[in-house]
Amino acid sequence: MISIFRRRVARLAATTLASGLVVTGAIATAGSASADENARGTGGATAKLGGLTDYGQVDIKEADGSRWSVGRAGLFEMRVQQGGTLSTYCIDLRTGAKQGYNYKEVGWGESSLHNNADAGKILWILENSYPKVGVNDLAGKVGAKGLDKSDAAAATQAAIWHFSDKVTATPADADAKLLTEYLLDKAEALKEPEASLSLSPSSVAGKSGDKLGPITVGTNSSAATLSLAPGAPAGSRIVDKDGKPVESAGDGAQVFLDVPAGTADGTTDLIARAATEVPLGRAFVSTDGPSQTLILAGSSRSSVTTKATAAWAKKGAIPAVSVANDCVKGGVSVLATNEGDEDWTFDLKGTKYTVPAGGTKTVTVPVAEDAAYDFTVTGPNGFEKSFKGVLDCKTATPGTKPTVAPSEAPSPVASENPATGGSTGSTTGDGDLAETGSSSATPMIAGAAAALVVIGGGAVFFLRRKKAAGQ
DSSP states (O other): OHHHHHHHHHHHHHHHHHHOOOOOOSSOBOSSSOTTSTTOBEEOOEEEEEEEEEEEEEEEEOTTSOEEEEEEEEEEEEEETTSOEEEEEESOTTSOOBTTOEEEEEOGGGSTTTTOTTHHHHHHHHHHSTTTSOHHHHHHHHTOTTOOHHHHHHHHHHHHHHHHTOOEEEESSHHHHHHHHHHHHHOOOOOOOOOSEEEESSEEEEETTSEEEEEEEEESSSOEEEEEOTTOOTTOEEEOTTSOBOSEEOTTOEEEEEOOTTOOSEEEEEEEEEEEOOOTTOEEEESSSOOOOEEEEEEOSEEEEEEEEEEEESSSOOEEEEEEEETTTTEEEEEEEEOSSSOEEEEETTEEEEEOTTOEEEEEEEOOTTOEEEEEEEOSTTOEEEEEEEOOOSOOOTTOOOOOOOOSSOOOOOOEETTTTEEOOOOSTTOBOSOSSOOTTHHHHHHHHHHHHHHHHHHHHHHHHHHHHHO
């Protein structure tokens, strides 16, 4: 946010002086906050945040009556790492966005929507507004003949903020305002969408010679392609419940890893791939650091990849460990299972825990909101598994300053967009993005503009006096 302010003041100062007058999920996703449910599984698209594509001004009124404006509110573009593009809106108004940050697809239970009773209404807006519905159709529905893409994006964002951040958000454009009013009047709760691709659970274990699993495939494509990671032991196969080899599986199918008896103790990954459109309404949270939470509004056909880990041994303890953000408990939930015939003891942040043979244990690691975490689970015989991520479960509260660090390198001045009369919001590097939330610097910018006008006028007066004295 500081960098946004500095860049704007710099541009404003320059004008003043010149004129004399401004998809592989690294962390298990979960459909609910409970770490003990078998819904825990890796999955979903991963993408890098780009710039704003369509946007307009939205005026914000807080619950306490205070007002401020977002100059560029609208639609972001994201690039899927394995191929494809996504369009997203903001659902965290008071947190800045960081261009170039990596994001992962998660369920509502791992985002700020986990306790939002209006989350389903946001999904209805996405299904019934821009870009899912064309501008001409929207203009006809609300009687807004001058509606364009920028207006439609700003109107949709304003309606979403009404439910995600509990504010009164009003587009500055009259046609856009009509669309926002229509969306708020018609919105009704829809059911949360499933992940674009998932494997649940994300970690299984057992004895060599047994089928390890089941692992349930979740996908909105016709089928996901299945394979074992390079280096998997000879003779290992992915099979169905009857032991028949499978190379692909549809939604809800259960698969197993068949490791030959006598295979040396070890681990491997089962990899699933699918070409699909990510479902509207899926949340996206940053994995690189604090950055506003986003919600999917549109998807090209994208390549999504995910994996599940399988471990086996001939005897003794056979552990498996997975994690998920637990927004209810305010931390990261670690689920450890032991499919062996001996107890297994592991160390987590200096504390030892024991999982009995055939049992499970859940430990919640407290993590502050918007804080990054990095911890390792260790155990006997060299067992070691590390987990990194960011806990992002809440929208920033009114009056909260953006938690985004300023850009390490200044971004170039954004080019003017003739279609909207504003700047594109596209920058290079990992700096703060154009607005779409977190625009509390507006009063400071206005003050800076006034100060620069005074300075400019003073400079002109001083130069005229100096010239007169020298004549």
